[in-house]
Amino acid sequence: MAKKEKAVRYIFIVGGVMSGVGKGITCASIGRILTGKGYSVSAIKIDPYINLDAGTMNPVEHGEVFVTEDGDETDQDVGNYERFLNRNIGRNNYMTTGRVYSAVIERERNLGYGGKCVQVVPDIPNEVIRRIKQAAKNDQAEIMLIEIGGTVGEYENLLFLEAARMMHLSEPENVLFIIVSYMPVPSIIGEMKTKPTQHAVRALNSAGIQPDFIVARSVAPIDQPRRRKLAIFCNIQEGDVISAPDTKSIYDVPINFEKDNLGERILEKFGLPGKKKDLVDWRKMVQKIKAAEKTVDIGIVGKYFSTGDFCLADSYISVIEAIKHAGAANNVKPVLHWLNCEDVEKQSVKILKKFDGIIVPQGWGSRGAEGKIKTIKYCRENKVPYFGLCYGMQMAVIEFARNVLGFKGANSEEVDSRSAYPVIHIMPGQKELLAKKQYGGTIRLGGWPCKIAPNTRLASAYAKFGKKGTISERHRHRYEYNNDYREQFEKAGLRVAGTSPDGRIVEAVEITEHPFFIGTQFHPEYISRPLDPHPLFVEFIKVCSKLKK
Numbered sequence: 001m002a003k004k005e006k007a008v009r010y011i012f013i014v015g016g017v018m019s020g021v022g023k024g025i026t027c028a029s030i031g032r033i034l035t036g037k038g039y040s041v042s043a044i045k046i047d048p049y050i051n052l053d054a055g056t057m058n059p060v061e062h063g064e065v066f067v068t069e070d071g072d073e074t075d076q077d078v079g080n081y082e083r084f085l086n087r088n089i090g091r092n093n094y095m096t097t098g099r100v101y102s103a104v105i106e107r108e109r110n111l112g113y114g115g116k117c118v119q120v121v122p123d124i125p126n127e128v129i130r131r132i133k134q135a136a137k138n139d140q141a142e143i144m145l146i147e148i149g150g151t152v153g154e155y156e157n158l159l160f161l162e163a164a165r166m167m168h169l170s171e172p173e174n175v176l177f178i179i180v181s182y183m184p185v186p187s188i189i190g191e192m193k194t195k196p197t198q199h200a201v202r203a204l205n206s207a208g209i210q211p212d213f214i215v216a217r218s219v220a221p222i223d224q225p226r227r228r229k230l231a232i233f234c235n236i237q238e239g240d241v242i243s244a245p246d247t248k249s250i251y252d253v254p255i256n257f258e259k260d261n262l263g264e265r266i267l268e269k270f271g272l273p274g275k276k277k278d279l280v281d282w283r284k285m286v287q288k289i290k291a292a293e294k295t296v297d298i299g300i301v302g303k304y305f306s307t308g309d310f311c312l313a314d315s316y317i318s319v320i321e322a323i324k325h326a327g328a329a330n331n332v333k334p335v336l337h338w339l340n341c342e343d344v345e346k347q348s349v350k351i352l353k354k355f356d357g358i359i360v361p362q363g364w365g366s367r368g369a370e371g372k373i374k375t376i377k378y379c380r381e382n383k384v385p386y387f388g389l390c391y392g393m394q395m396a397v398i399e400f401a402r403n404v405l406g407f408k409g410a411n412s413e414e415v416d417s418r419s420a421y422p423v424i425h426i427m428p429g430q431k432e433l434l435a436k437k438q439y440g441g442t443i444r445l446g447g448w449p450c451k452i453a454p455n456t457r458l459a460s461a462y463a464k465f466g467k468k469g470t471i472s473e474r475h476r477h478r479y480e481y482n483n484d485y486r487e488q489f490e491k492a493g494l495r496v497a498g499t500s501p502d503g504r505i506v507e508a509v510e511i512t513e514h515p516f517f518i519g520t521q522f523h524p525e526y527i528s529r530p531l532d533p534h535p536l537f538v539e540f541i542k543v544c545s546k547l548k549k
Contacts, residue, residue, distance in 0.1 A: 008136045009143045012164045015151040016181030016200025021217040024077030027147040028084035029254040033263040038275025042139035043081040044093045047149045048156035052098040063314035071446025092135045128163035153203035161207040179211040183218035201234040221245045292333040296544045299355035303368040322528035326537035341371030349378040357385035357544035360392030373399045385516035393519025394424045425482045443478040450498045450507040458497035461539035473522035481506035516543040
C-alpha cells in the first residue's frame with residue numbers, strides 16, 4: 001500500500017488599504033517564526049502584472065530586482081524570504097500574471113486541454129494552484145506561504161484570490177488567510193482608525209474569502225478598543241488581530257509578532273503541534289544590531305533614488321540589508337547616506353569627504369557614469385575603502401584605465417560603443433540578442449562558480465569564513481572585463497582577484513595595496529543573510545570601522 005503523503009499547509013497573505021505596508025516582511029517573519037518552531041517552511045510571491053518577470057522593469061518603478069540562485073529575476077520580496085528563512089528560493093516560487101497566462105496558452109496550443117474550450121475560470125486559477133502545489137513539493141515544505149501582491153479590491157488580483165478560494169474550498173483545514181492592512185492615525189484626529197481595514201476585509205469577503213488573521217500595520221501598536229472593533233466588524237477573534245507597529249529594524253518584526261503568539265495561533269488553527277520554540281539565534285542577532293554604539297558612515301553612490309520629491313531606497317534593498325548584516329557582525333552601526341551620482345558630476349568630490357567607506361552598486365546605461373568614475377578616483381587616491389558591485393566594478397576598471405594607464409576615453413561599450421579603449425565590452429552572444437531586441441531573461445543570471453586568486457584581499461576575506469578555492473556567487477550582467485587589457489592592468493596594480501573556473505571571465509578585481517579597493521562582477525549582496533553575513537561586506541565594514549578617525 002502506497003504511503004500517504006503528509007498534507008501541506010498553505011497560508012495566503014494579502015494586502016489591504018494600500019501597498020507598501022509590509023506584506024513581504026510579514027510573510028518572511030511568519031516564515032521565520034514557523035521555521036523556529038521546527039517546520040520546513042517556504043514561500044511564494046505572486047505579482048499581478050503582465051510582465052513575465054521583474055527583469056525589464058526600472059528599479060524606481062518597482063524596487064530592486066532580486067536574482068535567485070537558479071537565475072530568475074524576481075520581486076525584491078523573494079530576497080526577504082531568503083534572508084529570513086535562510087534558504088534559497090527558486091524560480092518555481094515566483095509567478096506573475098504573464099507567466100500564468102503564457103503557460104495556459106502554451107498548453108492549449110499543445111492540445112494539453114484535449115480540445116476543450118479554455119476559460120479564464122477555472123483554467124487560470126487551476127494553473128495558479130498547480131504551480132503552488134508543485135513549488136511546495138519541490139521545496140519539501142510542510143507549510144507554504146503565498147504572498148499575493150497589491151491590495152484586495154484591485155481588478156488584477158481577482159484570479160489569484162479565486163485560486164486561493166478554490167484551494168480553501170477543497171481542503172479548508174489546510175488553508176489560512178492573513179490580511180495585512182493599514183490602520184491610519186490622522187494627525188488632526190489623533191486616533192487610530194479601523195474603517196479602511198473594515199472596508200478591505202469586506203472587499204476580501206466579496207471574493208469569497210474570510211481572513212483568519214488581521215495584521216494591523218500602523219505607526220503604533222493597536223489598542224484593545226480597536227482590536228474589539230475589528231473583531232466585531234470583521235468576524236474574527238480579538239486574539240487574531242495581530243499588532244504590527246513600525247519598528248526600527250525589520251528583523252524586530254518576528255519578535256513583535258510573537259508577543260501576540262502568532263506562531264502558536266497559526267499552528268493551533270492547523271491542528272499542528274509546536275515542535276520547539278527557537279528564535280534564540282534571531283534574538284541574539286537583533287540584540288547585536290541594537291547594542292552597536294560605534295558608527296560608520298557609508299556613502300552609496302547610485303542613481304535609482306529619486307521618484308518625484310521622494311527618495312526610494314528600495315532600489316538597493318539587498319545592499320542595504322547586507323551592510324546591516326555586516327555591521328552586526330562587527331558590532332558597529334552603519335549609517336547610510338544616499339548620494340546621486342549626478343550630484344557628484346555637478347559638484348566636486350568634497351561632498352564625499354564625510355564618508356568612512358563608499359559603495360557604488362549595480363546600474364545600467366550612461367546616465368551618471370562620470371559621477372561614479374569621479375567617486376572611484378577619489379577613493380583610490382585617498383585610500384578610502386571602496387566596494388564596487390557589478391557596474392561598480394566595471395566603473396572601477398574604467399577609472400583605472402583612464403587615470404593610471406592613461407587610456408584617454410576608456411569606457412564600457414555600453415556607454416560608448418566607439419571608445420578607443422573598450423576595457424569593458426559585451427559578452428559573447430549578447431550583441432546578437434540585443435540586435436534582436438531580446439532583452440528579458442537573456443543576460444548572465446544566477447549562481448556561477450568563481451575561482452579566488454590566492455594571496456589577495458578577496459581570498460583573505462573569504463578564508464575568515466572558511467571559504468577557499470572556488471565559491472558560488474550570483475550574477476546579473478551583459479557586459480564584462482575585456483581580457484585584451486588584462487596584462488596591462490595587472491602590471492599597473494589592478495589585480496584580477498577572481499575568475500570563472502576556466503579563467504576566461506574576470507569576476508573580481510582589487511588593488512591589494514589599498515586598505516580596501518574591491519570590485520566584483522557578481523552581486524554578493526544577494527546571498528548575505530542576517531544569520532550568515534557575506535564575507536566581503538563584513539571585511540568592508542571592518543576596514544571602514546578600523547580606519548574611522
